[in-house]
Amino acid sequence: MSSAARLVWLVAATLLLAACAGAPLRGTGDLGLVIERASGHVTLVSTTSRSAYARIGGLGDLSHASVVYSRDARYAYVFGRDGGLSKIDLLEARLVKRVIQSGNAIGGSISQDGRIVVAQNYTPGGIKAFDAETLELLAEVPAEYAPGQFSKVVGLADVPGNKFAYALFDGGEIRVTDFSDPKHPTTQRYPAGRQPYDGLVTPDGRHYLAGLFGEDGVALLDLWQPEKGSRRILDKYGKGEEKLPVFKMPHLRGWSLAAGRAWLPAIGRNEVLVVDASTWKETARVAVKGQPVFVMASPDGRQVWVNFAFPDNGWVQVIDTLSGQVVQTLQPGKAVLHMEFTPRGEAVWISARDDNRVLIYDTRNFRELGSLPAEAPSGIFFTSRAARIGF
Amino acid sequence: MGWSMSNSGIAGPAAAVLLAGATLAAAEPSPMRQKELIHMVRQDCGSCHGMTLRGGLGPALLPATLADKPVDGLVATIIGGRAGTAMPPWHRFLAEDEARWIVARLMEGFPQ
Numbered sequence: 001m002s003s004a005a006r007l008v009w010l011v012a013a014t015l016l017l018a019a020c021a022g023a024p025l026r027g028t029g030d031l032g033l034v035i036e037r038a039s040g041h042v043t044l045v046s047t048t049s050r051s052a053y054a055r056i057g058g059l060g061d062l063s064h065a066s067v068v069y070s071r072d073a074r075y076a077y078v079f080g081r082d083g084g085l086s087k088i089d090l091l092e093a094r095l096v097k098r099v100i101q102s103g104n105a106i107g108g109s110i111s112q113d114g115r116i117v118v119a120q121n122y123t124p125g126g127i128k129a130f131d132a133e134t135l136e137l138l139a140e141v142p143a144e145y146a147p148g149q150f151s152k153v154v155g156l157a158d159v160p161g162n163k164f165a166y167a168l169f170d171g172g173e174i175r176v177t178d179f180s181d182p183k184h185p186t187t188q189r190y191p192a193g194r195q196p197y198d199g200l201v202t203p204d205g206r207h208y209l210a211g212l213f214g215e216d217g218v219a220l221l222d223l224w225q226p227e228k229g230s231r232r233i234l235d236k237y238g239k240g241e242e243k244l245p246v247f248k249m250p251h252l253r254g255w256s257l258a259a260g261r262a263w264l265p266a267i268g269r270n271e272v273l274v275v276d277a278s279t280w281k282e283t284a285r286v287a288v289k290g291q292p293v294f295v296m297a298s299p300d301g302r303q304v305w306v307n308f309a310f311p312d313n314g315w316v317q318v319i320d321t322l323s324g325q326v327v328q329t330l331q332p333g334k335a336v337l338h339m340e341f342t343p344r345g346e347a348v349w350i351s352a353r354d355d356n357r358v359l360i361y362d363t364r365n366f367r368e369l370g371s372l373p374a375e376a377p378s379g380i381f382f383t384s385r386a387a388r389i390g391f
Numbered sequence: 392m393g394w395s396m397s398n399s400g401i402a403g404p405a406a407a408v409l410l411a412g413a414t415l416a417a418a419e420p421s422p423m424r425q426k427e428l429i430h431m432v433r434q435d436c437g438s439c440h441g442m443t444l445r446g447g448l449g450p451a452l453l454p455a456t457l458a459d460k461p462v463d464g465l466v467a468t469i470i471g472g473r474a475g476t477a478m479p480p481w482h483r484f485l486a487e488d489e490a491r492w493i494v495a496r497l498m499e500g501f502p503q
Contacts, residue, residue, distance in 0.1 A: 061443050104441070123446070197448075249438070335434070
């Protein structure tokens with residue numbers, strides 16, 4: 001076939017496909033989904049029209065559900081609390097496949113090459129790797145930290161080389177598992193400290209940080225030089241003071257590296273800790289309204305948005321990263337659980353669980369741009385995550 | 392609202408209520424308050440114990456998992472927290488008899 005004939009054939013086939021689908025062709029870069037935690041639904045949304053376009057149910061227990069995207073940003077992988085792993089097609093707005101992969105799960109991540117989806121589990125403690133296409137089990141890596149003892153896994157993040165970094169809550173370790181041979185993974189272990197509660201990887205994929213609950217500090221592993229081992233940063237940031245009761249664990253997943261600094265939630269303190277991202281020394285603290293849960297940098301790094309643990313979960317504060325000051329305090333609704341920036345950050349979507357609403361704010365003037373109904377909304381996940389390391 | 396109480400012991404008025412609770416039925420929270428408590432357990436306790444109470448970072452709170460645990464110990468854990476674990480004290484938000492009501496409901500299967 002000549003190249004011209006091949007082109008004609010290709011165009012015809014494409015048109016035919018489009019006609020069969022009955023819908024105009026479209027991309028997915030402005031799509032996303034909102035978890036409705038109480039009813040096992042997700043609502044599919046467009047950040048361009050600022051509206052929902054479909055709703056899918058039957059996804060099980062979605063409390064603490066999280067989502068990663070295929071590298072073409074067409075499929076969402078939803079990790080439910082009950083161990084359910086659901087693959088959703090954003091374009092056809094349907095559930096493609098669903099497996100129950102564990103008894104109690106906490107999230108997941110997708111590999112650099114997009115072929116492997118990995119779930120992190122509390123019960124049985126460990127991680128499991130699945131074929132991203134078929135959700136077929138490829139390998140299982142139990143988080144055994146002492147003979148017969150298995151740890152809950154937290155803070156799973158993809159890192160370059162088809163590796164995944166994660167932390168062991170009960171085992172006090174950071175682990176890096178290499179899935180470059182997907183059915184025969186290999187794992188490296190590093191000490192972390194007492195009760196790591198979550199982890200994050202920096203946007204360049206170089207540093208893995210595990211926040212500690214059982215002691216004041218953060219464990220840091222340089223993935224470019226893992227032979228140097230893990231080390232402690234922000235050691236004793238509480239300075240021996242008694243910490244406040246923690247009514248909800250903070251999350252590090254919405255990492256914040258902004259203006260050359262890392263912005264991290266303090267445990268048991270109404271503070272955001274600021275660390276220089278080249279020396280990893282503390283440079284400042286920002287006093288905030290409550291104990292931070294998510295400390296999220298806008299895509300340009302100019303702002304950091306913070307929400308809070310119960311009972312201060314009706315507030316959201318915005319830190320200007322240039323001045324290091326809180327510049328805005330908002331009350332978007334009752335029980336604010338999550339925030340997500342649009343891909344280039346002109347707006348932020350905020351879930352208010354007990355108001356059954358998702359609110360959309362303009363990040364420049366903090367005005368409400370709109371809202372949409374959702375039943376007990378929690379996580380909001382946009383497809384821009386598909387291209388980010390560590391998700 | 393509620394009594395502050397140390398993690399290690401129960402003293403003063405709290406002990407009196409515990410004692411009374413053992414012989415008389417503890418005061419039931421009002422229907423409206425019961426609704427709030429159910430919401431609080433499912434949603435806020437649920438951040439660690441799971442919305443279905445099948446466990447998460449914290450242990451499961453199902454009738455089967457609680458069956459062999461002493462009621463007073465469970466009430467004391469809710470009110471005073473548990474040192475060395477992630478369980479915080481809830482006395483700022485719950486009165487003793489409310490915690491006792493929650494424990495009773497958990498042990499029989501928590502309402503939706």
